[in-house]
Amino acid sequence: MSGLHPARPFPEAAKSEVNNPQLRANLRKVTNTIREKRLRAVGELPHWEELRVLGAATKDASLAHLSDRLLELEASVKARGGHVHWARDAAEARELVAQIAQGHGVTELIKVKSITSDEIELNRALDAHGIHAIETDLAELIVQLSHDTPSHILVPAIHRNRAEIQALFNRELGDPEHLSDDPAVLAGAARRYLRQKFLTTKMAVSGANFAIADTGTVCVVESEGNGRMCVTLPEVLVSIMGIEKVLGTWEDISVFMELLPRSSTAERMNPYTSFWSGVTPGDGPQEFHLILLDNGRTDVLADEVGRQTLRCIRCSACLNVCPVYERAGGHAYGSVYPGPIGAILTPQLLHMDDKNANTLPGASSLCGACFDACPVRINIPQVLIYLRGEANGHKGTTLESVAMGAARYAMSEGWRFEGAVKLARAGQGPLVHGGQITALPGLLGGWTQSRDLAPFPPQSFREWWREREAEGAGGEP
Amino acid sequence: MKIDLFITCLNDALFPKTGQATVSLLERLGHEVRFNAAQTCCGQMHLNTGYRADALSLVRKFVNDFRDAEVIVLPSGSCAAMLRELAPDAAHWEGDEALRSEVLELSGRIYELSEFLVKKLGVEDVGAAYPHRVTYHPTCHAMRSLHVGDAPLRLLRNVRGLTLLPLPHADECCGFGGTFSVKNPDVSTAMLADKARHILETGAEACTAGDNSCLMHIGGGLHRLRSGARTVHLAEILASTPGQVWA
Ligand code: SF4
Numbered sequence: 060m061s062g063l064h065p066a067r068p069f070p071e072a073a074k075s076e077v078n079n080p081q082l083r084a085n086l087r088k089v090t091n092t093i094r095e096k097r098l099r100a101v102g103e104l105p106h107w108e109e110l111r112v113l114g115a116a117t118k119d120a121s122l123a124h125l126s127d128r129l130l131e132l133e134a135s136v137k138a139r140g141g142h143v144h145w146a147r148d149a150a151e152a153r154e155l156v157a158q159i160a161q162g163h164g165v166t167e168l169i170k171v172k173s174i175t176s177d178e179i180e181l182n183r184a185l186d187a188h189g190i191h192a193i194e195t196d197l198a199e200l201i202v203q204l205s206h207d208t209p210s211h212i213l214v215p216a217i218h219r220n221r222a223e224i225q226a227l228f229n230r231e232l233g234d235p236e237h238l239s240d241d242p243a244v245l246a247g248a249a250r251r252y253l254r255q256k257f258l259t260t261k262m263a264v265s266g267a268n269f270a271i272a273d274t275g276t277v278c279v280v281e282s283e284g285n286g287r288m289c290v291t292l293p294e295v296l297v298s299i300m301g302i303e304k305v306l307g308t309w310e311d312i313s314v315f316m317e318l319l320p321r322s323s324t325a326e327r328m329n330p331y332t333s334f335w336s337g338v339t340p341g342d343g344p345q346e347f348h349l350i351l352l353d354n355g356r357t358d359v360l361a362d363e364v365g366r367q368t369l370r371c372i373r374c375s376a377c378l379n380v381c382p383v384y385e386r387a388g389g390h391a392y393g394s395v396y397p398g399p400i401g402a403i404l405t406p407q408l409l410h411m412d413d414k415n416a417n418t419l420p421g422a423s424s425l426c427g428a429c430f431d432a433c434p435v436r437i438n439i440p441q442v443l444i445y446l447r448g449e450a451n452g453h454k455g456t457t458l459e460s461v462a463m464g465a466a467r468y469a470m471s472e473g474w475r476f477e478g479a480v481k482l483a484r485a486g487q488g489p490l491v492h493g494g495q496i497t498a499l500p501g502l503l504g505g506w507t508q509s510r511d512l513a514p515f516p517p518q519s520f521r522e523w524w525r526e527r528e529a530e531g532a533g534g535e536p
Numbered sequence: 537m538k539i540d541l542f543i544t545c546l547n548d549a550l551f552p553k554t555g556q557a558t559v560s561l562l563e564r565l566g567h568e569v570r571f572n573a574a575q576t577c578c579g580q581m582h583l584n585t586g587y588r589a590d591a592l593s594l595v596r597k598f599v600n601d602f603r604d605a606e607v608i609v610l611p612s613g614s615c616a617a618m619l620r621e622l623a624p625d626a627a628h629w630e631g632d633e634a635l636r637s638e639v640l641e642l643s644g645r646i647y648e649l650s651e652f653l654v655k656k657l658g659v660e661d662v663g664a665a666y667p668h669r670v671t672y673h674p675t676c677h678a679m680r681s682l683h684v685g686d687a688p689l690r691l692l693r694n695v696r697g698l699t700l701l702p703l704p705h706a707d708e709c710c711g712f713g714g715t716f717s718v719k720n721p722d723v724s725t726a727m728l729a730d731k732a733r734h735i736l737e738t739g740a741e742a743c744t745a746g747d748n749s750c751l752m753h754i755g756g757g758l759h760r761l762r763s764g765a766r767t768v769h770l771a772e773i774l775a776s777t778p779g780q781v782w783a
Contacts, residue, residue, distance in 0.1 A: 074722045083726070364629060382709045386726040422720065424713025424727070425584060427680035441625060447586030448629070463582055467590035470545060470576040471597065480549045495759060505721035509728060510756030513550065520548040520555035524571050 062149070062180040063405055065393025068418040073383075073391040082218050082388050089217050093379045096325035097432070103327070104317070114318045115436040117311050118370035121303075122360060128272045128305045129351060135275030139337020141347040146299075149179035152352050156181060156264060156297055157188045159348055163295055165190060165262045171279055171286040172196030173266025174212060174373060175299050175352060177395040178408075181264065192264065195253050195285040197246065204231040210389030210397065212375040213323050218388055221245075253285060263289040263344070267300035268372065269315065270349075273308050276336040277349065280319060280329050287333045296335075296344035302351050303360075303369040315372060318434035322374035355408035364445045365407050370435040371400050377429035377439060383422055392419060399429035403442045406450070417450035458502060477521055484515040537657075538568045540605035542598070542646075544612045545577035551748045557775035557782045558611045558649060561662060564775075565653075575601045580618035583626055585715045592630055595623045599638045607656070608646045611771045613678030613747045616648040621681050648678060649771055650746050654687035660694055666776045666783075667697030670768070671740040673731070673754065675747040676709050688746055688770055695773060701738040705730070712753035728757045735765060742768045742783070 065072070076082060101107050121128055133143040146152035160168060168185070170176065170192050182192045182203070194203045198216040202209050205227050209215030216224070225240040232252050238244050265286065269278040277298050279286050290296055306312055320329040338347050359365050378384045378398030389397035393415065394405040402423055406416040420443045429439040451460065469479035490496045496512040498504075506512065518526075539562055543555040562569050579594030598619065602608050610616055620643040627636035653659050672692060678684045692700050711717065711727025731754060735743045743758075745751050748769055755767035772783035 070720045070722070073720060077722045077726050382711065382727050383720075383723050386723050420586075421716065422723075424676075424709050424711055424716045424724070426676035426709035426713070428676075428707075428709070431680055441622070444584055444586070444622065444626075445629060447584070448588045449586075451586040459585070460587065463585060463587045463590055467582060467587070467593060470594055473574040473576055476545065476548075476576045483549075497760075503718055505718040505724075506756075508721045509725040509760060510717075510753060511759040512752070512756055515549060516552060518552060520543050520552035521571075521573050523552055523556060524559075524573070 063178055063394050063396070063409055063416075064413070065405070065415040065419070067393060068415050069391060069393070069422040070418065072393050073387040073422070076388045076391040077386050079388075081220070083386060085218055085220060086385050086388055089214065090379045090385050093325060097322065097376060097379065100321040100325040100327065104321070110314060110317055111434055111436050113314050114372075114434055115367075115370060117306065117314055118372075118435055119367075121306050121311070122366065122369055125302065125305070125360060128307060129302055131272040132270055132275060132305050132349075133351075135273060136337055136347075136349050137275075139275050141275065141337040141349055144348060144350045146350050146352045146354070148354050149352075152179045152299055152350050152354070153181055153184035155348075155350050156299070157185060157190065159295065159297055160185065160190050160262055161188065163262060165295075167191045167193065167256075167260055168262040168264055169193050169195050169256055169260045169289050169293065170199075170263065171265035171289045172199045172215075172281065173264070173299065174209075174395055175266040175301050176264060177209065178354065179299070179352065181299075193256055193260070195256070195289055196281070197249055197283060197285070200249060200253070201227065204228075208390065209395065211378060212373055212397070212400075213378075214375075218390070253288075257285075257288040257292050261293055262295040262297070263293040265290055265296065265298045267298050267304050268319070269312055270300055270305045271307070271309060271312060272305055274336055276334050278312065279333045281331045281333075282324060282329055284331050287331050290333050290335060291343050293344055295346045295348075297348045297350065299350045299352055302353055302356050303371075319372055319374050322376040322432070322434040355410070358410065359404075359407045362407070365403070365442060367437050368400075368403050368407060368442060370437055371404065372435060373400075374434055376432040376434060380428040380432045381423075382426060382428070383424065387422070392422065394419075399423065399439045399443075400437075403437075403439055403446060406446060411446065411449045412453040417446075417453065420444075420446035420450060462502060473521065477519065480515065480519050484517070487514050490514070538570060538606045540602060540608045541569060541571045542575060542578075542602065542608050542610040542615070543571065544610055544615045546752070547611060547748055550752070551769065553782065554611050554748055554769040554771050557769070557772040558609070560780070560782070561771060561775040562609070565657070565659065565662065572601050578615045578618045579623070580615055581714055583618065583622055584713075588626055588630055592626060592632060592635065595619070595627065595639060596635055599635065599642060602642060603638075605642075605645060607652070608642070609649055609652045610646070611649045611746065611769060612749070613648045613675050613682055613684065614749055616646055617677035617681035619643060619646050648682055648684060648746060650678075650688040650691055651682060651684045653774075654690055660690045662691060662694070662774050664694075664774045664776050665696035665778045666773045666781075668742055669699045669701055669738075669740045670742050670744055670773065671701045671703045671735055671738040672706070673703060673710065673735070673743055673745040673750065674706055675745050675750045678746050679707060684746070691770070691774060692744070698773070701740045703738055703743075704734045710750050710754050712750050714749070717753060728753060732757045732761060732763070736763055740765060742766050744768050744770050744773055746770045
């Protein structure tokens with residue numbers, strides 16, 4: 060898996076992931092811990108619900124005037140000495156970064172953790188140009204060194220345990236000493252490796268958590284400080300941002316400084332928040348490029364129901380509360396955007412006719428935990444249901460659609476439904492063993508994989524009611 | 537009060553005892569109970585599986601069948617959530633604003649059974665007796681869409697002889713999700729396995745909830761495990777008295 064495109068339908072990919080007990084145990088432990096910490100962090104603020112409403116409204120206001128905001132952002136970045144590029148799709152964005160790197164004769168660059176760069180499969184494209192991109196976020200580095208892909212928005216190596224990381228670092232970081240599995244020792248080895256890269260690399264690539272239109276400021280929020288090294292030390296800085304990340308003013312960003320850290324890492328404030336506006340002579344990168352990436356986003360914006368997806372601030376709270384993510388893991392979603400947000404964002408960015416991506420809205424039991432957790436109140440269950448309808452629209456007639464049509468017909472009249480139930484009751488005989496149905500045929504076979512089913516009882520409620528009415532007496536069990 | 541029952545298709549066909557218990561309970565509390573036999577289904581299965589037009593034709597039927605009801609009570613949290621939360625959205629998506637306002641107009645009169653008892657009638661002790669060890673699973677729709685809160689627990693705490701055992705990780709989904717359980721059987725099974733384990737950890741004889749769809753799932757899993765624990769709809773516990781045991 061890499062980039063946006065799932066290589067397999069979700070149920071198929073989930074099948075192989077769900078049966079990995081080590082993965083299940085890792086995920087359960089990490090998500091449960093973050094989940095509880097988040098509840099505590101959120102519980103500290105009595106006005107949390109008001110903040111969520113404000114967060115949603117702030118994002119919506121930006122999205123409602125998106126093109127104006129983006130033009131304003133472009134003008135203010137340019138006014139501060141930066142360059143602005145517009146990329147319609149992933150290919151254009153990759154090409155832009157490669158050109159800038161080649162223009163400076165760069166063969167190695169450092170990166171701030173950025174899902175947007177993963178979305179456009181930047182590292183692989185740069186490799187093809189002979190440019191090596193080095194991830195500087197610790198978890199992202201682990202994923203990169205093991206030639207793996209991230210499985211969580213915030214904790215990309217959530218599926219790896221300490222012993223695996225120890226083996227990896229001993230192999231890849233070429234440390235003379237044998238590293239123990241002490242987290243501090245492992246972090247130290249990564250630090251020595253990265254420090255040397257920070258001090259010698261000429262160019263950095265980042266994403267953006269937010270951008271402020273009226274001042275031309277780009278913002279990255281992180282925990283380790285490695286991102287700050289990347290945006291201050293190199294000579295050339297390129298930031299790639301999805302166009303939905305733009306906000307109007309400084310005031311707009313304040314609400315997210317409360318919503319984001321508490322929702323993602325369950326901290327009151329994240330350790331490092333970096334802001335930069337164009338270039339400052341003699342201080343920091345002397346050349347700054349901002350790439351504004353569409354890659355399907357304007358189509359999402361055009362959809363009245365799906366639009367709310369673009370409010371997402373990538374906090375990953377929805378992943379950590381999702382029971383499906385907890386069992387299946389990020390790789391089952393086959394895309395850089397896993398979990399509930401991935402289940403609605405990926406298929407929309409790819410358009411609903413992508414036959415692997417359009418299984419993603421089905422990757423949910425619609426329990427609603429994601430909506431409750433989302434700091435910008437994206438009604439994920441609502442969008443999931445809506446997208447299932449959009450996906451069906453591209454599938455034409457299927458066995459399922461015929462069955463659903465038949466069920467609807469049977470339910471279109473009370474007497475017709477009663478007849479259908481009687482028919483099913485009469486026909487269920489061969490399926491019933493020892494008072495239970497233990498194997499169902501066809502489309503329903505998935506049910507009896509792990510569950511028995513009580514058969515239709517001899518009398519339906521409406522038959523009982525009719526009898527009772529006829530007798531004119533109270534009901535007996 | 538004149539109460540119109542919406543028994544829901546699943547209860548009608550597979551769990552008639554739940555409907556009968558609901559009738560018995562509400563009549564015991566002194567209400568007039570009506571059942572319009574034209575009713576069938578709220579359209580939840582169709583809508584959640586992405587068949588909007590089919591779902592809306594069932595929503596339209598529901599509106600026609602219940603237009604004149606004073607209050608509509610149903611022993612199913614997910615169907616109540618469908619009618620109150622999702623049906624108006626779906627009507628809007630399909631451009632049927634007339635249907636949307638009709639469902640919205642009706643939605644103020646739709647109650648899930650436990651919220652009807654506690655929030656509308658203000659009754660927490662329904663005079664039930666059920667001498668068993670029971671654990672309660674708060675179903676997702678009742679909890680997160682309807683916000684029934686602790687209404688079912690308040691009712692259960694007042695049942696004579698009942699020992700209420702707290703369920704670990706109670707607010708986690710059981711993995712049913714309608715057609716999700718059939719289309720994603722592996723993930724659904726993994727979720728169910730954890731739910732069943734937590735239920736068995738309590739040592740309860742029965743797990744109860746306000747929705748037979750979730751209970752069908754949990755009960756089917758418990759039965760497959762030959763665990764001995766069973767599932768019982770909340771209405772059947774609340775209808776039970778020393779003279780008449782429903783579940
Ligand atoms: S959808 Fe909401 S909860 Fe999920 S990552 Fe985005 S902002 Fe966070």
